[in-house]
Amino acid sequence: MSVKAVAVLTGEKVKGAVFFSQEAPDCPVTVTGKISGLSKGFHGFHVHEYGDNTNGCVSAGGHFNPFNQDHGAPGDQVRTSFCCGTVSCDPVFTKGAAIARCLSNQVLVHADQDDLGRGGHELSKTTGNAGGRVACGVIGITK
DSSP, rough: OOOEEEEEEEEEOEEEEEEEESSTTTOOOOEEEEESSSSSSEEEEEEEEOOOOOHHHEOSSSOOOTTOOOOOOOOOSSSOEEEEEEEEEOOHHHHTEEEEEEEOOOEESSSSSSTTTTTOOOOOHTTTTTOOOOEEEEOEEOO
């Protein structure tokens, strides 16, 4: 049985929609979407703990990490659950919109590139040192 969900992203300048689908419980989750208003380059793209945006993106809590793992890349064996790493925005090819595609509550887009736990910064192993939160949205089940 297929399950689908969506998160509508809102921020001061950044907007978009991200779609989640899973064909069966033992299959990976496919994430696709379009995010506009991002600066050129790479941006952290993560699922956070809470589906709460009462205080903007700050209310989302930390990264969703039920197994208390270090932050890492999507292909790493040990990594935070549902971390999609980064999305890329190249205004020349996407007219200022980032296309989010990855396999993998609350989705957040960050101001900077996710260093995938390898940057050597004090935040690398917990958040990927991806910078401030520029947009967020609550994941909701769709038909």
